Amino acid sequence: MAKQVTKGHCYLCGSIIAKSGFRKHLSSKHSFVGKNAQECVLLRVEDTDTKAYWLYLDMPLTSRLKTLDNFLREIWLECCGHESTFFLSEGHEVEKSTELGVLPIGVTLAYEYDSGCTTDLQITVLSTSFRRRQNVAVRVLGRNVPLNFICGTCGEEAKYICCECNAMEQPPFFCSKCIEKHEHDCILPVVNSPRMGVCNYRGESDKYAFLGNANGHR
Numbered sequence: 001m002a003k004q005v006t007k008g009h010c011y012l013c014g015s016i017i018a019k020s021g022f023r024k025h026l027s028s029k030h031s032f033v034g035k036n037a038q039e040c041v042l043l044r045v046e047d048t049d050t051k052a053y054w055l056y057l058d059m060p061l062t063s064r065l066k067t068l069d070n071f072l073r074e075i076w077l078e079c080c081g082h083e084s085t086f087f088l089s090e091g092h093e094v095e096k097s098t099e100l101g102v103l104p105i106g107v108t109l110a111y112e113y114d115s116g117c118t119t120d121l122q123i124t125v126l127s128t129s130f131r132r133r134q135n136v137a138v139r140v141l142g143r144n145v146p147l148n149f150i151c152g153t154c155g156e157e158a159k160y161i162c163c164e165c166n167a168m169e170q171p172p173f174f175c176s177k178c179i180e181k182h183e184h185d186c187i188l189p190v191v192n193s194p195r196m197g198v199c200n201y202r203g204e205s206d207k208y209a210f211l212g213n214a215n216g217h218r
């Protein structure tokens with residue numbers, strides 16, 4: 001898939017921001033000062049391959065990698081309960097019981113979901129930060145705007161991806177009309193995830209789409 005420069009929504013104020021400027025946006029517009037603050041790590045998660053899918057998250061220092069693993073499965077990955085692993089560097093696995101607060105600032109972890117048809121992510125610990133205390137461990141601060149894919153047959157917006165065409169390096173994307181006449185059976189929906197078109201991934205547990213400024217994100 002071609003590399004794309006992507007923009008994302010700030011879930012705190014609704015602005016659309018380039019990925020490269022996102023961290024600066026957070027520090028200049030959304031630094032939290034106040035009582036009862038919760039100390040967090042600021043994380044950037046992106047797909048290793050294209051880096052077109054990305055998330056900015058904060059999580060309390062006392063949260064564990066297991067919680068991040070569960071969240072990544074929910075928003076981006078879960079198809080049939082595959083294994084997942086965090087690595088500190090080549091071959092050095094990090095336990096899921098590890099607290100985020102012990103990871104050095106600036107470190108990038110590699111993360112693998114499914115050792116067969118693997119989705120590779122990288123997770124960078126950007127800094128510590130503060131937020132208003134809240135019960136949900138993982139807060140979404142930013143997420144790439146859904147990428148546009150075009151039907152290879154008619155040029156309309158694509159809604160489906162054909163795994164067989166994809167494997168054969170044929171144009172894999174189809175609109176709702178053209179997919180009905182398509183000869184192959186392994187059809188998956190276009191979704192805002194780096195696991196799109198892989199295994200049986202349909203994005204059903206992703207409840208984190210940006211719904212606009214007034215949908216209660218804080």
Ligand SMILES: [Zn+2]
Nearest residue numbers: 010012013015
């Ligand atoms: Zn903002």
Ligand SMILES: [Zn+2]
Nearest residue numbers: 079080199200
């Ligand atoms: Zn699967």
Ligand SMILES: [Zn+2]
Nearest residue numbers: 151154175178
């Ligand atoms: Zn079409």
Ligand SMILES: [Zn+2]
Nearest residue numbers: 162164165184
């Ligand atoms: Zn096909």
